[in-house]
Amino acid sequence: MTATIQLPDPARLHTGDLARVGLEGLRGRPLRAVLSALGITIGVAAMVGLAGISTVSEAGLIAQIRALGSNLLAASPGRSLIGQTSAFPDTAEGMVTRIPGVTDVSAIGLVSGATARRTDKIDPAETNGIAVQATRTNLLDTLQGTVRSGTFLNAATGQYPTAVLGSVAADRLGIARAGAHVHIAGRWFLVAGILDTLPLAPEIDRSALIGWPYAARLGFHGHASTLYERSTKDTVQAVHDVLAHTINPEHPEEVDVSQPTQQLEAEAAAADTFNALFLGLGAVALLAGGVGIANVMVISVLERRQEIGLRRSLGATRHQIRTQFLTESVALSTLGGTAGIAAGLAASTGYALAMGWPLNLPTQTIAAGAGAAIVIGALAGLYPARRAARLTPTEALATT
Numbered sequence: 001m002t003a004t005i006q007l008p009d010p011a012r013l014h015t016g017d018l019a020r021v022g023l024e025g026l027r028g029r030p031l032r033a034v035l036s037a038l039g040i041t042i043g044v045a046a047m048v049g050l051a052g053i054s055t056v057s058e059a060g061l062i063a064q065i066r067a068l069g070s071n072l073l074a075a076s077p078g079r080s081l082i083g084q085t086s087a088f089p090d091t092a093e094g095m096v097t098r099i100p101g102v103t104d105v106s107a108i109g110l111v112s113g114a115t116a117r118r119t120d121k122i123d124p125a126e127t128n129g130i131a132v133q134a135t136r137t138n139l140l141d142t143l144q145g146t147v148r149s150g151t152f153l154n155a156a157t158g159q160y161p162t163a164v165l166g167s168v169a170a171d172r173l174g175i176a177r178a179g180a181h182v183h184i185a186g187r188w189f190l191v192a193g194i195l196d197t198l199p200l201a202p203e204i205d206r207s208a209l210i211g212w213p214y215a216a217r218l219g220f221h222g223h224a225s226t227l228y229e230r231s232t233k234d235t236v237q238a239v240h241d242v243l244a245h246t247i248n249p250e251h252p253e254e255v256d257v258s259q260p261t262q263q264l265e266a267e268a269a270a271a272d273t274f275n276a277l278f279l280g281l282g283a284v285a286l287l288a289g290g291v292g293i294a295n296v297m298v299i300s301v302l303e304r305r306q307e308i309g310l311r312r313s314l315g316a317t318r319h320q321i322r323t324q325f326l327t328e329s330v331a332l333s334t335l336g337g338t339a340g341i342a343a344g345l346a347a348s349t350g351y352a353l354a355m356g357w358p359l360n361l362p363t364q365t366i367a368a369g370a371g372a373a374i375v376i377g378a379l380a381g382l383y384p385a386r387r388a389a390r391l392t393p394t395e396a397l398a399t400t
Contacts, residue, residue, distance in 0.1 A: 029300075037335050040340060041336040049344035051344075052361055075226070078255060088248065092247045102229055104230040105227065109134040111220045113219065132185070137152070137211075161188065164210075165182070169205070175191060176194075178191050201228070283372075294381070297385075301388045324388075332381075337374070338370075
């Protein structure tokens, strides 16, 4: 009788052994491993870093906007049913001050036909985007603005040809300091002051402000074109609900009421649309890194055929060989992804500290970057791992 030889079952490869064997290839070729993981590192760093900077910027801008006060409301005339621009009643400002919770009310009025020019030699049609606005003397207090140079209008200077320039208007006119003169509506005006940027009232930045009383001499009709109101924080919504009816009781639908802070926050949030571009750039780098890892793993399989043949001869199964190389590929991409996340977080943190903004990290992008690195590593190593597993011991050992 012929004796039957019972072959031993292949030994199972435990998790620790699998990790050790998978990482052995990386330790044996450290420079190649670093260069292979570099594409993954760059891709993940681009995703995390750019998204982090965008998130930090948005959080910082919103914090700055809210620091300016979310209790400011702005109202402007809308259009009537026949399409004509409406006008505020003369009593609008006084009526708004009677609303419970209102603390400050101010206004500006557009002086139609008036232009501000550096000299009288410039064509009056060249407005340079600068509007001439009549203004109340308490406007700067209501908007919580500051003067860059000089002083703001007061009850005395508002009676004379004196102007205050918004930050953009001053730049366009080439005026850096108070004391210069500008030509407005055929008259020379002394520049009493130049304002800092007013984020909550960008229309003021592009305006030349003159006193309300003196504006009447230039044909100003006396109606406010924009009314600004501040209230206590707990009454903002209540004031918002009644502001249009208070300004124009007969036609409240012809009054446009807005909250500048909400508009700026929406603009800051709209910057998230650029994140798609940033993520796209990072995805391209990730794909390039994945191709690089696949290429390196194919070369690794070719170089290590004798190792594969020896392990197969000692009892390693196809599944174990496949798992070994797949683990090595995933480990390679994971190391690259970890380095990329660290680099991206370092860039975001440094930017936040440099700008003095709150550190708001993009947790979803971090998780997506880590997940993408692992998935790409698995996909990149799938073909090389299957190729290694298909090698027979004799075929692999016969390689010279």
